[in-house]
Amino acid sequence: GQQLNQSPQSxxxxxxxxxxxxxxxxxxxNTWLWYxxxxxxxxxxxxxxxxxxxxxxxxxxTAQFGITRKDxxxxxxxxxxxxxxxxxxxGHLNTNAGKSxxxxxxxxxxxx
Amino acid sequence: SQTIHQWPATLVQPVxxxxxxxxxxxxxxxxxxxxxxQAAGRGLQLLFYSVGIGQISSEVPQNLSASRPQDxxxxxxxxxxxxxxxxxxxxxxGVGQGPxxxxxxxGTRLTVV
Numbered sequence: 001g002q003q004l005n006q007s008p009q010s011x012x013x014x015x016x017x018x019x020x021x022x023x024x025x026x027x028x029x030n031t032w033l034w035y036x037x038x039x040x041x042x043x044x045x046x047x048x049x050x051x052x053x054x055x056x057x058x059x060x061x062t063a064q065f066g067i068t069r070k071d072x073x074x075x076x077x078x079x080x081x082x083x084x085x086x087x088x089x090x091g092h093l094n095t096n097a098g099k100s101x102x103x104x105x106x107x108x109x110x111x112x
Numbered sequence: 113s114q115t116i117h118q119w120p121a122t123l124v125q126p127v128x129x130x131x132x133x134x135x136x137x138x139x140x141x142x143x144x145x146x147x148x149x150q151a152a153g154r155g156l157q158l159l160f161y162s163v164g165i166g167q168i169s170s171e172v173p174q175n176l177s178a179s180r181p182q183d184x185x186x187x188x189x190x191x192x193x194x195x196x197x198x199x200x201x202x203x204x205x206g207v208g209q210g211p212x213x214x215x216x217x218x219g220t221r222l223t224v225v
Contacts, residue, residue: 006155033213042116042202042216043156088155090213097163098144098206099171100214104155 006089006103013079014111021106022073023089031092032065032072033100038085046087047074079110114139118203118217125224131176131190133220135203138184144206145186146214147178149199156202162186198224 006023013019023032031050035043047058049065049072056063062075072091076083086107090100115138125131137143144163148156158171160178168178175194179187186203200221204214 004155035213040219040221042118042204042219043214044216045207045213048213092213097161097169099146099158099161101158102148102156 004089004091004101004103006106008106009104010107010109012109012111015079015081017079019076019079019083019108020073021087021089022071023091023103024071025091025101026070028069029091029101030069030094032063033090033092034061034063034072034074035088035090036085037088037105043086043088076108079108081110081112084108084110114205114207114215116203116205116215116217118220120220121218122221123223125193125222127195127224128192131188131193131197131222133188133201133203133222135186135188135217136184137186137203137205139205141183143184145180146204146206147186147188148202148204150202150219151199160188193224195224198222 004023004025033048034046036046037043047056047063052069053067054065060077064073086105088105089103092100117136146161147159149159150156162168162180176190200219202219203217207213
């Protein structure tokens with residue numbers, strides 16, 4: 001089946017720094033999605049990308065759908081302590097009964 | 113509202129005991145529903161999905177089963193739990209009918225002892 005490689009696995013940064021994480025796949029997707037999971041909770045959708053090359057922002061978050069449709073990145077600017085959590089990328093094919101394939105996540109720690 | 117209700121929040125069960133986790137969803141009818149499992153420090157593994165009442169598709173061979181007796185009810189079951197069934201179980205519904213992502217429930221932490 002399809003697999004997503006998400007990197008880095010973990011990040012330790014100072015408050016105020018910018019963060020970048022990415023996701024790559026050996027096959028194409030029609031949609032890329034980014035989620036954030038707080039401890040003990042279910043993931044929450046942050047950004048959805050539907051077109052190759054699309055760049056979308058949500059507050060301090062910016063994500064891009066790669067031109068090849070096989071990758072995506074997420075940037076967080078001016079990190080704050082509440083950005084702590086696990087960030088997941090997910091790829092989706094329109095013909096797949098709504099199923100998404102998830103990366104293994106990037107664990108973000110922000111030091112005040 | 114696209115709220116998902118999942119219970120219990122935590123569960124400790126002995127090996128060989130049965131399991132029933134329930135998920136109910138609010139909002140638009142005929143949602144796509146999913147059960148995912150998350151092992152510690154790992155991503156989400158799709159276990160089952162359902163596109164309608166009584167319609168269940170299994171993604172991986174395992175000790176678990178799923179049922180959808182009502183439009184907004186999705187149940188995950190096992191007759192005899194194994195140690196390897198421990199994990200964080202998440203129910204999700206598709207947002208709309210297209211690839212718009214999921215709304216997840218708050219999860220059930222299952223520990224098999």
